[in-house]
Amino acid sequence: MNRPTCNLCRSHAAAPLDIGEPAAKVGYNVICEICGLIFHYPAMSAEEMKKFYVDDYSGNYSASETIGRDMARGRIAFLQQQIDISKVETALEIGCAKGEFLSELNIAGVPAEGVEPSQAMAGLGSNTYGVKITGSVYDDFPLRPGYYDLMSMFHVLEHVSDPLSMLQRIKKELKPDGYLFLEVPTIAECQLAIVFKAIHPTTFVAETLTAMLVEAEFEVLHSAENGYHLRVLAKPASLPATPIYPAADVVKTRVYTYLAERRRVVEGILGKMQCLIHKGTGAIYGAGLNTLDLDLVFPLKQLKLDAVFDSDTRKHGNTILGLPIQDPAALQDWNGEYVIISSYAFQAEIVRQLEYLKARGVELITLYEWNGHE
Ligand SMILES: [Zn+2]
The missing domain is CATH 3.40.50.720 (NAD(P)-binding Rossmann-like Domain)
Structure with a gap:
């Protein structure tokens, strides 16, 4: 196959990574031998992605709303431990869905707005919570250099085709003393949902996410796995630094361990359900x-x-x-x-x-x- 350009180190050294699940479910995953980044190649077409979004996100509305609020409260509690949120005057959440996190920020006294690609979701959120949500992709949202005290995105970065460019834009829009708060799913604890998905062009581990943030001139203040969520707080770096890449073999071993463990978990559960x-x-x-x-x-x-x-x-x-x-x-x-x-x-x-x-x-x-x- 033609070797793809790595979205982190820009080398051409990615090799196929067999997840043992159909590509229709998990995409075509490759791992960069230089930096350990796992990404899709070939990427799924926009049309295919759209189909998955419809299938994946048409879940039970009332359940997803209550879960959304639970998660939002947990995130605010974390943020309050890390930074003085009373000083935040300008905040943007990218991919805010119905805006539960924005609503909780507002309740905590922080003015915040969101940008959400789904017009329906944006409208629903504005009506339900009275939060300001623009129905747009972030790429089309007006650029505001040096404007934000806080930018956040939860389970968004793994969905975009060029996550490094996105982080570089975020860095531009943050004030020098601003913060980026983000979460992505990762190959940590094994639950039922597999982390590799057709709608996840990138699958991060802590080291590759940190390396990408450093490449985008961020300094990582906090990085921790919480269940299968990888949660990171970062701020613009005062000086550019050289990213440190994990060994690809180490990442691969972790992937195979994760997959074997997950198969065991799923088989055990199916047996009990039968x-x-x-x-x-x-x-x-x-x-x-x-x-x-x-x-x-x-x-x-x-x-x-x-x-x-x-x-x-x-x-x-x-x-x-x-x-x-x-x-x-x-x-x-x-x-x-x-x-x-x-x-x-x-x-x-x-x-x-x-x-x-x-x-x-x-x-x-x-x-x-x-x-x-x-
Ligand atoms: Zn790479």
Whole structure:
């Protein structure tokens, strides 16, 4: 094949990286032998990408809204630990979706606006939260050099065809003492959703994201994996520096370890779900992304589920996968045979809370062998 130009080091030394999944699902991944960046080559056409966006993002509205707010609050809490947000006067979120993060920033007293490629999403967000969202791609949004105190983007950089150029533009638009706050998915903890996707032209690890930020003249202040999210806080560097690249073999080994672990996790979960098909009524504990991911791997319509329980009162009265989200207190009078605990991070804690159901013969189904807590 023709060797592509690497989006990080601009060399022509990328080789195919076999993910073991169909290209229609994960794209054609290559890894740069010089800098370890994983990216798609050939890239998917705009038409193909569009199809995936429609399929991937037409999820349950009320569920995604409540999850969006949860995540936004977590991000604001992190930001408040790192910087004095009361000093932020100009903030832009790129790819803000319905603007939950912007809305939470506004609530925290920070004026903020967003730019969102989906006109429908932008309109919905403006109407729902009263936040300022421009329906546009960032490339067409007016350039404001040295204007912003804070720029943020969550799960955006892995979707763009030239992430380095995007970071270079962001650097231009930030004030010298401004901040960039971003998250991308990464090959860290294994959950049900695979990190390699047809709509992710780039898959980052911490080292390649840091190297790309340094290349774009940023200084990384904080970089940490939180579940499969890689969260970074950076600021414009006072002096340009030379990026440090990870060894491609080290990144490759991590990818193969991740894939083997994920296969094991998925097979274990499928085995458990198969056993439930012939049982009576069941329920799920956890009205979040883990439950939506579970449904993708094992369509939950195959089970006789009648409710989803979640301790977050803001979710009660909404639905997820067509099932009503209820207060866990309602489990007292619930007559089903089993409860599937879909959470990854809080599995052990939820098992402890629901332990009392076992006395009634209710089976608690956990998905992960790992029993930790974030
Ligand atoms: Zn490279």
